[in-house]
Amino acid sequence: MPLNSDLRIRLACKLKPEAKGVSELLEKIASYGWSGDRSRLSKGGLAARITGISLDEDELMLSVDFDDADGLDDLAKALGRECWYIDVYYHLRGELAQKAVESLGLDLNSKNILRMRESGVELKVELYPDAGAATISYRAGWGELNRGIVKKVHGRILGSGSRRGLKKLLRWGK
Secondary structure, rough: OOOOEEEEEEEEEEOOOOOOOHHHHHHHHHHOOEEEEOOOEEOOOOOEEEEEEEEOOOOOEEEOOOOOOHEEEHHHHHHHOOOOEEOOOOOOOOHHHHHHHHHOOOOOOOOOEEEEEOOOOOEEEEEEEOEEEEEEEEEHHHHHHHHHHHHHHHHHOOOOHHHHHHHHHHHHHH
16 A cells, blocks of 8 residues: 555664675565565565665665555565664654554654653654654564564554454453
């Protein structure tokens, strides 16, 4: 699903110390179904643009062109096998920013940078009330990626994961 104009998702992948650069990373993630070159990654109808590569080729920056939780999780896991960690950034504006911040129990009108725990990772929430915008970011290593942290946080931020949690809670009560 294409991104809403009020949402930008970016990933920054720090390669493992023993990695031989971005070219090797691109070759290895092909075994997980992602094809690409030094400008773009794709799998099925999902695509991510490579927006930057560090000079020593130990960091890769991507702009994700979709908001599908499963696709984002799949891309993060493919990258995570070759990366030391992945930083995930959600840049939100307007009503979407308002809803995302409220889903975290916060108020967009605060003028703060907040840190909070969510699903086992530390979220950094930067609020820009005058612009009606927010940036929510977190860092995930292989352990967090393997526990499905991308889907959990994505659902919490964009509101698509709340029903599953409610069903799980109701099932536990039986």
